[in-house]
Amino acid sequence: MIQDVIIKKLKKNEDARGWLAEIYRNDEFEYTPAMSYVSATKPGVIRGPHEHKAQSDFFVFMGPGRFRLYLWDNRADSVSYKEKMELEGGEDNKIAVLVPPGVAHGYKCISDIDAWCVNLPNKLYAGVDKKGEVDEIRWEKDPASPFKIE
Numbered sequence: 514m515i516q517d518v519i520i521k522k523l524k525k526n527e528d529a530r531g532w533l534a535e536i537y538r539n540d541e542f543e544y545t546p547a548m549s550y551v552s553a554t555k556p557g558v559i560r561g562p563h564e565h566k567a568q569s570d571f572f573v574f575m576g577p578g579r580f581r582l583y584l585w586d587n588r589a590d591s592v593s594y595k596e597k598m599e600l601e602g603g604e605d606n607k608i609a610v611l612v613p614p615g616v617a618h619g620y621k622c623i624s625d626i627d628a629w630c631v632n633l634p635n636k637l638y639a640g641v642d643k644k645g646e647v648d649e650i651r652w653e654k655d656p657a658s659p660f661k662i663e
Contacts, residue, residue, distance in 0.1 A: 514593065514596075514598065515584055515586045515591075515593045515596050515598050515616060516586065516591045516592050516593040517591075517611075517613040517616075518584060518598065518610065518611065518612060518613065518616060519542060519610070519611040520600070520608055520609075520610050521541070521608060521609040521610070521611075522607070522608055523535070523536060523573070523575060523607035523608060523609060524607075525607065534575065534607065536573045536575075536609050536631070536633075537571065537609070537633060542611070544569065544571065544611060544635060545635055546571060546633035546634065546635055547634060547635050547636050547637050548633070548634060548637055548638065549631065549632065549633045549634075550631070550632055551629060551630070551631045551632075552629070552630050552632070553627045553628070553629050554578070554580070554620075554621075554622040554627065554628050554629075554630065555622060555627055556578075556622050556623075556624060556625050556626065556627070556628075557621070557622060558621070558622050559619060559620070559621045559653075559662045560619055560620055560621075561583075561617075561618055561619020561620065561652070561653055561662070562583060562585070562617045562618055562619030562652045562653055562658070562660040562661075562662060563617065563618070563619065563649045563650055563651050563652055563653065564587055564614070564615060564616060564617040564618065564649070564650045564652065565614050565615075565636075565648045565649060565650070566614055566615070566648055566650070567614050567636060567648055568614060568634050568635060568636040568648045569611060569612060569613050569614060569634065569635045569636075570611075570612045570618070570632055570633075570634050571609060571610070571611050571612075571632065571633040571634065571635070572602075572609065572610045572612065572620075572630055572631070572632050573608075573609045573630065573631040573632070573633070574602030574603045574606075574607065574608055574609070574610070574628075574630055575603070575604070575607045575629070575631075576603050576604030576605075576607070576628070576629065577603075577604060577624075577626055577627070577628065577629055578603050578604065578622060578624040578626050578627055578628025578629060579601060579602070579603030579604055579605060579606075579622070579623050579624040579628055580601065580602055580603050580620045580621065580622060580623060580628050580630065581599060581600075581601050581620060581621050581623050582599065582600050582601070582602060582610060582618065582619075582620045583597070583598075583599055583618065583619050583620065583621075583660070583662050584597070584598040584599075584600075584612065584616055584617070584618050585597050585598075585616065585617040585618070585659075585660050586615070586616055587615050587616065587617050587660075588615035588616070591615070601623070603624065603628055604624070617650075617652055617660045619652075619653065619660070619662050620662075621662055636648060
């Protein structure tokens with residue numbers, strides 16, 4: 514496990530009308546989202562790896578589709594520094610994962626259909642009115658990156 518990464522198993526509550534799953538509650542752990550978005554990733558496509566200096570990501574993998582999430586602790590002051598972690602999430606394993614700043618991360622669609630991911634980061638992308646800096650270290654653009662997704 515990587516220090517400060519939180520993995521929350523999501524529970525589907527089903528009845529005759531359909532289903533509901535809680536993805537975030539502010540009484541479970543201290544975290545405040547600033548925005549949210551949903552993305553669809555085509556089969557075999559990789560997003561990342563990248564990391565943030567100040568932003569945390571709160572990814573929700575519920576389906577459709579499935580992902581393999583890759584995490585690397587890049588925080589020199591962490592007890593799990595340089596640890597790598599892989600986990601799968603999506604239709605078959607509904608999870609939410611809190612990724613703190615300094616943990617490099619990326620994911621790959623491992624299903625034969627588009628996979629959806631919801632993210633509730635705690636910082637606004639590019640700041641207020643999208644006039645600020647983007648908090649990303651884009652490891653996927655660095656051929657010498659120590660973080661590789663196969």
